[in-house]
Amino acid sequence: MSLIITIFALVFITELISWIGKSVLLDLAYALHQTIFNASTVSRQRKLKTEILATKKELLQTSAQDQFAKWAKLKRSIDKGIADLEKINRELSSNKTTFSFKFNSVLWILTTGLQFVVGWWYRKSAVFYLPRGWFGPLTWWLALPFAPKGSVSVGVWQMACRRVIKVGERVVKDLASKHDLWNILCLLTYLSGYS
Structure with a gap:
């Protein structure tokens, strides 16, 4: 590819990325990453949320005075579920932070960094x-x-x-x-x- 087209393509891709927005691309790439690499953790998180909501609904329908043993068991179940959910959320948040740093680094290298390299290499x-x-x-x-x-x-x-x-x-x-x-x-x- 000739130098004139290479430079135009690099600038076009960089401007297209800025037009779409890095945050939008990050969200799309992270969603794809989640479905490929963390599908089990995400499905476990959804299942746990569903279970907690169902248990909370049952807890609200249970009288704390009349059925104390059942109410206490449901309350402990909810507390344990929330603790597990927070642990999964921290794990996913940590994964997103790491992915975000790597994604932004690769994006910078492929756009701005590559423009600097081409500009320096062909400076004369x-x-x-x-x-x-x-x-x-x-x-x-x-x-x-x-x-x-x-x-x-x-x-x-x-x-x-x-x-x-x-x-x-x-x-x-x-x-x-x-x-x-x-x-x-x-x-x-x-x-x-x-x-």
Whole structure:
């Protein structure tokens, strides 16, 4: 893949992740992680919650004065269930904290870190060359910091890609906020029925 497309793809993926939101991606990835690696713990937690609620319902229907032995047994059962549930919740919370740290680290490495590495590795390379005289005396700025004179450097190309993607994001948000996108989708759906 050429350098121009690689840099654009890296910037696009980084901006897409920021547009979606890291917290949303974290929640989706953690839910997937839970279903794959901690399914038994999560099912045990759900089962325990259901049992505690059923026991509480039975406890509320039991008179503490008339049926003290049954009431005390149910109360001890609830207390034990709550203690077990808190232990499971602490375990899952610890797992989520660890997963969150690892996920954010990998996300940073795959986006920002990779952009730094590509920018450093190709710091003296030209992404592409400009025709003479297009930008006059500002041509030297486009080659900053180390690219050959008359070319566009990796850093400048990253900034330009980021700016274009941000403008595109704003246009999409404006279209969506005005319901134009919804109307276009409805029209396309309507027309696809007549194809």
